[in-house]
Amino acid sequence: MHIKTETASRHTLAVMVDNEPGILARIAGLFTARGYNIESLTVSDVTADHAVSRITIVTSASAETMEQILAQLDRLIPVHSVTDLTALGPHVERELALVKVAGTGDHRIEALRLADVYRARVVDATTTSFVFEVTGGREKIDTFITLMREVGLIEVARTGIVAMARGKNAA
Incomplete structure (x- = not known):
């Protein structure tokens, strides 16, 4: 009997969020609670009024796990959008x-x-x-x-x- 195992691949995510205290901790907590590893994490506000920040996350996951990560990030209230730049194509x-x-x-x-x-x-x-x-x-x-x-x-x-x-x- 063969068990099909999906290999993890590296993904770069761009997450646009409200620039508010605690959002980075919530996102990191989401990864930690589910045992996902963050390989790289950067954050900066990206609007003139400092209302929105862009979080760039690099992680490795199987396609199935990546779907879960994207869905869970998208459900967080202060998240405006989640883009898997790797899946999107050239970046x-x-x-x-x-x-x-x-x-x-x-x-x-x-x-x-x-x-x-x-x-x-x-x-x-x-x-x-x-x-x-x-x-x-x-x-x-x-x-x-x-x-x-x-x-x-x-x-x-x-x-x-x-x-x-x-x-x-x-x-």
């Missing part, structure tokens, strides 16, 4: 990371060379360290961090994914 995803690297001599020169290749900007420099700002897709940032480990990586801070559908349609 743009970006992330920002600050990467602190220490080193002298050849390691310092190599860190600057790699930063140039990855179009990372130096946002702070001392005689013994740099803080680089790098933006792009998750893979680019992961690779940059991996390379910096070899030349003196000290610390990393990442924003999480922000995403938007391509073309004229809005989430």
Whole structure:
């Protein structure tokens, strides 16, 4: 007897919500209570009057579980809309990371060379360290961090994914 198991795939969701205290906790609680993992989470208000916020959530789930997540999010009262950008089609995803690297001599020169290749900007420099700002897709940032480990990586801070559908349609 074979049991059919559906594999989880990565989904990027754009959730438009009223900008009110507690909404982020309610959404995170919805994921936690049902055992869904949030891989990335970003929030920002997106209207001139600060009334609406956009929450971008990256999660992995089977198609069936994804349907449940979307339905449950859509039922929350302060939620205006929920869009699965992954299911919608082509979309743009970006992330920002600050990467602190220490080193002298050849390691310092190599860190600057790699930063140039990855179009990372130096946002702070001392005689013994740099803080680089790098933006792009998750893979680019992961690779940059991996390379910096070899030349003196000290610390990393990442924003999480922000995403938007391509073309004229809005989430």
